[in-house]
Amino acid sequence: MKPPPFVYHRPASIEEATRLLAELGDEAKVLAGGQSLVPLLNFRLAAPAHLVDINGIAGLDRLDGADGAIEVGATVRDARLLREPGLAAAHPLLVEATGWIAHPVIRNRATVCGSLAHADPAAELPAVLALLAGDVEAVAWRHGALSSRRVPAEALFTGPLQTTLDPDELVVAASFPTLAPGTGWAVEELARRHGDYALAGLVLTVTVDGDGQPASGRAAYLSCAPTPVVLDITPALRRARNDVRTAPVYDLVASSLDPTDDIHATAAYRKHLAATLTVRAVDRALERARAGAPPSELAAVGDPMGAPSTASSGSGGGRAES
Amino acid sequence: MSELVRAPSPHDLHEVVVTVNGVTRSARVPARRLLSDLLRHDLRLTGTHVGCEHGVCGACTVLLEGEPVRSCLTFAVMVDGARITTVEGLAGPDGELGPVQRAFRECHGLQCGFCTPGFLLLATELLAHIPEPGDEEIADALGGNLCRCTGYVNIVRSVRRAAELTREQEPT
Numbered sequence: 001m002k003p004p005p006f007v008y009h010r011p012a013s014i015e016e017a018t019r020l021l022a023e024l025g026d027e028a029k030v031l032a033g034g035q036s037l038v039p040l041l042n043f044r045l046a047a048p049a050h051l052v053d054i055n056g057i058a059g060l061d062r063l064d065g066a067d068g069a070i071e072v073g074a075t076v077r078d079a080r081l082l083r084e085p086g087l088a089a090a091h092p093l094l095v096e097a098t099g100w101i102a103h104p105v106i107r108n109r110a111t112v113c114g115s116l117a118h119a120d121p122a123a124e125l126p127a128v129l130a131l132l133a134g135d136v137e138a139v140a141w142r143h144g145a146l147s148s149r150r151v152p153a154e155a156l157f158t159g160p161l162q163t164t165l166d167p168d169e170l171v172v173a174a175s176f177p178t179l180a181p182g183t184g185w186a187v188e189e190l191a192r193r194h195g196d197y198a199l200a201g202l203v204l205t206v207t208v209d210g211d212g213q214p215a216s217g218r219a220a221y222l223s224c225a226p227t228p229v230v231l232d233i234t235p236a237l238r239r240a241r242n243d244v245r246t247a248p249v250y251d252l253v254a255s256s257l258d259p260t261d262d263i264h265a266t267a268a269y270r271k272h273l274a275a276t277l278t279v280r281a282v283d284r285a286l287e288r289a290r291a292g293a294p295p296s297e298l299a300a301v302g303d304p305m306g307a308p309s310t311a312s313s314g315s316g317g318g319r320a321e322s
Numbered sequence: 323m324s325e326l327v328r329a330p331s332p333h334d335l336h337e338v339v340v341t342v343n344g345v346t347r348s349a350r351v352p353a354r355r356l357l358s359d360l361l362r363h364d365l366r367l368t369g370t371h372v373g374c375e376h377g378v379c380g381a382c383t384v385l386l387e388g389e390p391v392r393s394c395l396t397f398a399v400m401v402d403g404a405r406i407t408t409v410e411g412l413a414g415p416d417g418e419l420g421p422v423q424r425a426f427r428e429c430h431g432l433q434c435g436f437c438t439p440g441f442l443l444l445a446t447e448l449l450a451h452i453p454e455p456g457d458e459e460i461a462d463a464l465g466g467n468l469c470r471c472t473g474y475v476n477i478v479r480s481v482r483r484a485a486e487l488t489r490e491q492e493p494t
Binding site for chain 2: 001004194
């Protein structure tokens with residue numbers, strides 16, 4: 001169908017955008033990539049009276065590394081993460097998870113921060129933010145001035161498409177902590193068709209001790225609950241030291257998750273899938289942890305594979321909306 | 323100069339200027355006008371097809387600043403000033419089919435043709451970046467678009483053939 005009528009605003013600054021949001025309250029929605037919002041409008045599942053398009057705000061397309069994290073501005077498209085020189089070396093988990101999002105055409109428009117603010121429990125990036133205990137920076141115009149707060153992932157997601165963000169708040173950036181040296185990672189998910197939302201999936205990190213034995217592990221699940229679920233799988237990994245294929249990891253996951261039935265899969269199947277994918281992910285992540293290539297800084301000149309890279313961080317590569 | 327502030331209305335019209343297939347075009351459209359409808363209704367470029375209108379089928383894919391996007395998930399007001407390529411821009415000025423179009427005809431890459439504009443633009447953009455794509459790269463690039471006729475096999479063949487034709491056509 002066609003989207004319902006709305007008043008279009010295209011602020012040129014963060015101040016202008018937040019003043020608009022303060023004035024319009026829950027009458028307004030923020031428009032960035034539109035890859036989740038526009039389908040909702042076309043289905044008439046949402047009918048905000050105002051849309052505030054943030055693509056005209058200079059500086060929101062920044063992508064850089066700082067203080068052990070990758071900071072992603074609000075208009076950075078998913079596709080840019082996949083082609084930003086050096087990013088795959090600096091944050092391999094973030095880049096690999098981004099590659100699982102929908103299709104290339106969608107990733108050309110969809111934004112990282114938009115996915116976080118939209119908070120779809122089947123989306124990859126909320127799970128990544130939850131796994132890494134990252135946060136988002138939200139700004140609002142209050143009492144005649146710009147106020148800013150950082151919302152950690154664990155305090156952000158409250159339900160399907162629900163967050164603790166207020167209607168007058170604008171997410172201007174997300175911060176994804178990088179992996180400590182020696183951390184292994186993996187992304188696993190299963191969808192009926194390439195590019196569909198996963199029936200179940202997870203992102204995972206593990207560390208190993210000096211003997212290459214599993215020392216700790218964390219996993220964050222998508223499509224298994226109303227919000228991303230983070231599990232500490234360390235106890236199971238330690239019990240399974242000599243063979244991670246054995247039952248402890250599977251059992252821990254299967255007994256911790258409580259997914260629901262829907263038309264795509266039964267709860268029991270989802271649980272089995274999540275546990276099975278975790279066992280696979282642990283294998284892969286341990287391999288990577290033992291290989292032990294520490295992630296490089298985003299500003300580094302080359303990646304560990306020796307591929308040349310030209311730009312360091314920030315302004316390169318991305319197409320600013322005009 | 324009036325200081326009267328008229329509340330903005332959802333029915334206000336916005337001037338949108340775009341360069342479509344190298345030609346500057348403009349229209350006055352309400353904010354809710356989708357890019358797909360700007361092209362089809364306002365600019366009368368009906369080669370862009372609209373299937374599902376919620377971003378799943380990919381028939382409406384166009385190139386925005388050279389990148390494929392779903393025109394049904396993009397508002398016309400958002401792309402003011404942008405450069406757009408539609409299927410009408412793939413043929414030569416004399417109507418001679420472009421290499422990707424010729425390949426699809428040659429390899430039976432279409433039957434009913436409804437989904438074809440989207441596939442043609444995806445293939446065009448793919449070959450611009452990867453002149454000799456492997457089957458996996460082709461599948462990844464095209465995987466977001468639906469075709470209910472061909473079973474996709476001939477579409478993949480068409481893209482491989484288009485790569486050959488594009489190389490032949492390039493001046494050496």
